[in-house]
Amino acid sequence: MPSLDDTTRGRVLFGGDYNPEQWPEETWREDVRLMRDARVNSVTVGVFSWARLEPRPGVRDFGWLDRLMDLLHEHGIGVVLATPTSAPPPWLGRLHPETLPRDADGRVEWWGGRQHFSHSSAVYRRYAAAITEDLAARYAAHPALTMWHINNEYCTADHGDEAAARFRGWLRAKYGTTDALNTAWGTAFWSQRYDDWGEILPARHTHYLKNPAQVLDFRRFTSDMLLECFTAERDIVRRHTPHLPVTTNFMPLFFGQDAWRWAEEEDVVSVDLYPDPRDPVGGARDGALVQDLTRSQARGPWMLMEQAAGAVNWRGVNHPRPRGLNRLWSWQAVARGADAVCYFQWRQSRQGAEKFHSGMVGHAGERGRTFQEVRRLGAELERIGGEVAGRQVTADVTVLHDWHAWWAAEQDGRLSSRAGHPNLLAAWHRALWEAHLTADFAHPEHDLTGRRLVVVPQLYLLTDAAIDNLRAYVEGGGTLVCGFLTGVADEDDRVRPGGVDPRLRELFGIRVLHEWWPLGEGETVGCDGFRGTLWSEEIEAADDLDERIDYRGGELDGLPAVLRRGRAWYVSTLPEPDALRALLARIAAGAGVRPVLDGLPQGVEAVRRGELLFVLNHGREPVTVAVPGPHRELLTGVAVRDEVRLERFGVAVLRP
């Protein structure tokens, strides 16, 4: 199978989405001049070109794209060519209103925006396949073509009638009989027993709480239908260009797709990443999480398909990236495994819904600070990209994450609306990041053999296989730390006996889990040495714990907050950030896992990739960092010995 290496060929890709149909052709020539100036070597073309390529049903207009591909090739710029299927032309919805999705309330999602297609519509799928086929046939042999990009940020659910029919088919394939479905969904509750497949609906609006297993399966179905759309197009382009890799761009930690499963269907895993530049340290933390997750899905180098050179336009208040931050965050991505640093988009639009989303060439143009910083970054990446491309990141900690657990937990009718999966994931990953421990992610059924420390911030749903996997991992000598609400439900969102699976209770030394005690806004719970937030639990511990940290004060006084039996830890609250960091650092040390560098100040990040050591200063004040031994700093070419100084938002790439 082709891979990202087939596109990078030893370089780090640098570029972005390029939407030349928004500009007169004379601007194209200006564009390639600036691209060369900025060392752009890859652009993504055609993401939203369907109405241009197929102005009316069945008609094709490829001339402009022919000219563009030639022009880019002439200037040595590779093309990631997109199928345009995420934004069907207005004529499709007009001719075939059944291609439009409906939300849970029955509202039609009309054309006039984007992503207004029903994954379940046979008509949509037919038109999407036809344009993909013609596009692939036409450009398969074009020398500029380096990769395929299918659709864009798949995300649209559908609750309409055609989706209902497909949902029934999906359920039939999964369960075989309505009896099996009734058992899995627990339809004995609230008289929801289905007597016939035709009675089953998508998770539409109801008077009161919906069946959570139905909601869970509807989320699985939605991810799968979108994936079917992806693989159908992928298979078409693959037939034409078996030697070129295929990707589709994820949104970061996006709720709607089981990205573990999707990644298996991609040749290249790519992601769109937009941390908030109003908080450089917080943004770096958020970015690191997504980068680690994406790298883990890719099982190696990955592609930063979209970031913003400046501001985005969808937060309440949108800042540009302050001076130096674009460079810093781009190097952070490379440090954490990216072999491509790309943007949405090359030239900022003057019209349309995203004209206040920044571009590599902003409204201020060539003289603008933003482009000038892009230009300097392009030169750096060109210069030393070859030292990193294709290399593996060193990570000693493994964090488990699973979309099905998230889907099951993120529902109405739970004990707390505050203890959501992404919050927990962020809090635990932050603790590792602040402890300077580099983390990979894994699925709970992945082989964990050889991992030294596995961390589970929260996996509400765990399959039997996953539970056995965790147990085998600990039995095999691994260290495991689990947060609360882990292993509560089985794969049908059925609460396991005792509220947490008995095998896990045995593992951690929990004799009885009497009650869950979620904490409200601003509420904390005392523990020996720290305060817990968000959650607490009334646990009766086994007598043979190896270690415990107890609650102090309140209803849980004297009960265990943290339990350890052997190498298995259970943390029944969310310790405050410093406490969680200290706890994880201690556990890591016990597992033989040390920080990337010792003595790093807060806000400084260090990552090893291949033989290189990246050190990143996320603060606005200069810092000096101890780096034992002699290194060469590749950006400056200067030799450093035992310490390196980093300016505001500074980066050092050190080779021993």
Next chain:
Amino acid sequence: MPSLDDTTRGRVLFGGDYNPEQWPEETWREDVRLMRDARVNSVTVGVFSWARLEPRPGVRDFGWLDRLMDLLHEHGIGVVLATPTSAPPPWLGRLHPETLPRDADGRVEWWGGRQHFSHSSAVYRRYAAAITEDLAARYAAHPALTMWHINNEYCTADHGDEAAARFRGWLRAKYGTTDALNTAWGTAFWSQRYDDWGEILPARHTHYLKNPAQVLDFRRFTSDMLLECFTAERDIVRRHTPHLPVTTNFMPLFFGQDAWRWAEEEDVVSVDLYPDPRDPVGGARDGALVQDLTRSQARGPWMLMEQAAGAVNWRGVNHPRPRGLNRLWSWQAVARGADAVCYFQWRQSRQGAEKFHSGMVGHAGERGRTFQEVRRLGAELERIGGEVAGRQVTADVTVLHDWHAWWAAEQDGRLSSRAGHPNLLAAWHRALWEAHLTADFAHPEHDLTGRRLVVVPQLYLLTDAAIDNLRAYVEGGGTLVCGFLTGVADEDDRVRPGGVDPRLRELFGIRVLHEWWPLGEGETVGCDGFRGTLWSEEIEAADDLDERIDYRGGELDGLPAVLRRGRAWYVSTLPEPDALRALLARIAAGAGVRPVLDGLPQGVEAVRRGELLFVLNHGREPVTVAVPGPHRELLTGVAVRDEVRLERFGVAVLRP
């Protein structure tokens, strides 16, 4: 007519909803073992069994229920048998989409939750009657059967076309002519005159404010249609078992039903009560209000049909009941007149929308703290239930409440969104509760003869009959205290001349009510000796007041905040809690009403039921309470003299 006594037969009922269809039959045997262990003597069965009983149209599957009824009877456990009509099977909505309700926006409320039936649907009513008929016929003679439970928490409004047709019929019956309706609704405003019955709609979405009289009548209609559904089923079961009482379970202080009128149609009044255990004292206050209201509707002992042994799952953050609280709140219900202490549900579900709603047997099972506390409580209730069952509570104060007043006041286009009926009811009832005055509730047209103190927190709408009733009450020597916004509107929500009915103004000595001055968030108004909240009024008083407390400072400086003429008091603001308590205590004393016990500390509650005195400590710290004279404390069997010590959440049941 049968009554609760026919079911309790001298005991306090103890048990809960039992949904065995969620469990394999071997679990049933475990259930009855634990029920006997916990002294459970009554379970409610079949509330959500429709799809199990009628798996497809017209088919019946009663075998499992036969076995269950026999099993329960064998173990001496009585059955409250429910009609399953609150959650129709999926096949009904599929075959007859017109049975599904629509909200004001026109959205369908699909199956997949519960309560997705249109009260107006002839088809629904026919199917509901048929299953009720067959259920009643089959189990009429079963020895386990002790009571009927119709439907569950009736609440679903409908704005669809069949509801529109029934609404027109209801209006025609009420008004006779469109002219009369036009007059009652004030349709001259905004050109809303109806020329033909067919023009009238439910209170559907409009561009701007709706006609408030239409909204009010639509609420009355909704309550009446749901009541028609209830009485239709009640009449069927009553035909089969004229000797057994019939109930349906209310939600506490629920907006959607005129529970005064409903209670008249029930043999037993029952309620579901879920105070928030995060605030034991606040929860006790809320509980006391609902208990007093329910007892008053029942005109005697009532049934706590549902409470939670631990957490519920529909608040933002849901706590379990801390150690001792389940016992305390259960005894509180008994103290305030309950002859049945039941739970939703017996065994916590492992699947479905409410699997995080606690059960008497929680996820932690038999060893869990929750079940252990249930067990101890069951033993206590069994031991001394016979001393209280059937006894009357002593209450010296009467609070007036009326759903029609609430429905009329709770609309858009009012002077304040902050002065809602339930807030006012809670504030005034709290003041009485904190003053250790036990209150009954009454409807404003109920006979008030012999009541010593009548309190009206707020009755925005009062009929002429109600006004005359209040006047006659005062003329007959009663003491009356009214809060602001009382008597503003007549039964058509027509503002009475002068803004408050002239007869009431005369009663209180209000010469002119110049203006209403609602107060904003955090805003208060000075008064002699206290601060007022929520509301104030610019009143020109009569010269012959007997007492007045004036506003101080601000625009109302020197105007009367509280007015008294004879035995009639008017309070034009909401005094802060301590001030309202002191004011009501003073007025009560003047009316010859004394606290249940003198010198009780805050957070301790005392109630007399029959000859027993209940003393309840809602605090976490032990207290010692003075109780003049010798008593025997029934829970411990210990003799006490002049004082009794109560532990955290402690209960004393004292017999002189």
Next chain:
Amino acid sequence: MPSLDDTTRGRVLFGGDYNPEQWPEETWREDVRLMRDARVNSVTVGVFSWARLEPRPGVRDFGWLDRLMDLLHEHGIGVVLATPTSAPPPWLGRLHPETLPRDADGRVEWWGGRQHFSHSSAVYRRYAAAITEDLAARYAAHPALTMWHINNEYCTADHGDEAAARFRGWLRAKYGTTDALNTAWGTAFWSQRYDDWGEILPARHTHYLKNPAQVLDFRRFTSDMLLECFTAERDIVRRHTPHLPVTTNFMPLFFGQDAWRWAEEEDVVSVDLYPDPRDPVGGARDGALVQDLTRSQARGPWMLMEQAAGAVNWRGVNHPRPRGLNRLWSWQAVARGADAVCYFQWRQSRQGAEKFHSGMVGHAGERGRTFQEVRRLGAELERIGGEVAGRQVTADVTVLHDWHAWWAAEQDGRLSSRAGHPNLLAAWHRALWEAHLTADFAHPEHDLTGRRLVVVPQLYLLTDAAIDNLRAYVEGGGTLVCGFLTGVADEDDRVRPGGVDPRLRELFGIRVLHEWWPLGEGETVGCDGFRGTLWSEEIEAADDLDERIDYRGGELDGLPAVLRRGRAWYVSTLPEPDALRALLARIAAGAGVRPVLDGLPQGVEAVRRGELLFVLNHGREPVTVAVPGPHRELLTGVAVRDEVRLERFGVAVLRP
């Protein structure tokens, strides 16, 4: 053309909406007695009378209106007669559901409220024309008739199918070809190219962001369609009474109508104004803005069609007007150019959605404080109205405002949700008001010749003509001050090169606008001598500025916050209120513009109208104000010399 003078005939009109159909005819006689007592000389009749006038299709019932018109005429009260077309009778929606509007989500706006008509419905327009024709024919010659009032507060958008068809026609007339539309809307973005007019939709619900140019044109279309409804009715009444003026009442600073364009179609400009009486000074500021804008649209005297004598009923908490405030705010309107002081409504309704909206005769009736204050005000206006009616207000500053700029800026997908047009307009007008500078408003394409100081708080969209107009104004010696986000987009909402039009950048000395830096809630930015709020900008200034004030601290340290080149100022943040006031006062002084009076304390307002000087105390404490020279105070008739004392909410009308 007729004008307001034809109705006022040298008086100030005093009165209000009168809805006698809500009352029995005996109340009418009481009404005219009280009207005469209060010196009411004008009432508005028939605004919501359609269902009364046309109780079923085609039937007419004019008898009651004949009697009413005669009665009013007998008592010397003029009638502003309204077409009743803002609230169609129920039978229209029932017979013709296509006359009902739909919102962006597709929800029908049913009858039962008001304004439930689709501007695009041919059937609605036909019925509206017919009732208007008959009304005009019947009362054209009635001696009581003094003015026509068309419809009421036009505001209803429609997203339904008939609106879609009209939208396409409107676009076709504007653009001629779909190519031109595609260019203007930038449909190359997100594949939105339209191949056929039939593909175009109203701005209906979409999955993600809508096309902003489509939204902008849909807002223009909505304003134009409503205007078509207005002019159609206007033309009918004008045909019958060419000598009488025609108006329709605006809502204050209402988003939905391009009131510049509408005003050109009216003989009289009228407005409904409801400042919040909970904040007398803030309400006065808000009122002044609307009054200045309305006067500028009218190019002279205007009509206060609706205000509230006491409370309104649509805020969360609604206060009455405290003692004296109704008088003060009424005189403020006169000071700022009103020749009519009218209310909604004469007699407060006892039924319907607005029964808690106050009336001139409130629920308290004749003895109520509200009516007594109305009565005193009526006498004052009658006594000295002749001294002001028809006179021009003196204003030395011009503020530019344009609905199209607002419509373009108020969309999703912008850099900040906090920097909205009305906030900016209010902040800048407040600064002028607090600096005692009287402002007119103008459209950015209006002739600015001779204006001394032009202020642009924010005009995100400026046409080429407007930009050239501003430049010519400055070149002609005018002083211009512009706030940020001005001149960013052209008339199609296309971002201008460099982010702000190059001609404007040249004018202000902005070499490069690198980035916009919006500020979050509670965030401020340091500047030399003050703090900025809401927004900041990263600007590279030209070398030849004449003056600059720099940012201090943070990312923008040392960059210019305020720039001046010659007489052109650019302000890239929103200075805190005191700083903006000081800045504008300084710039005004430089432009030769002085305050109305020197040394006025805050909260006191002074305005010159004709030869009169109005001085208004918006505070609750008395003040003494220096007024050079001798004057006669007209309300008291007292001569004043060099200073005048104003009581709480006091008014002085000074004639030299």
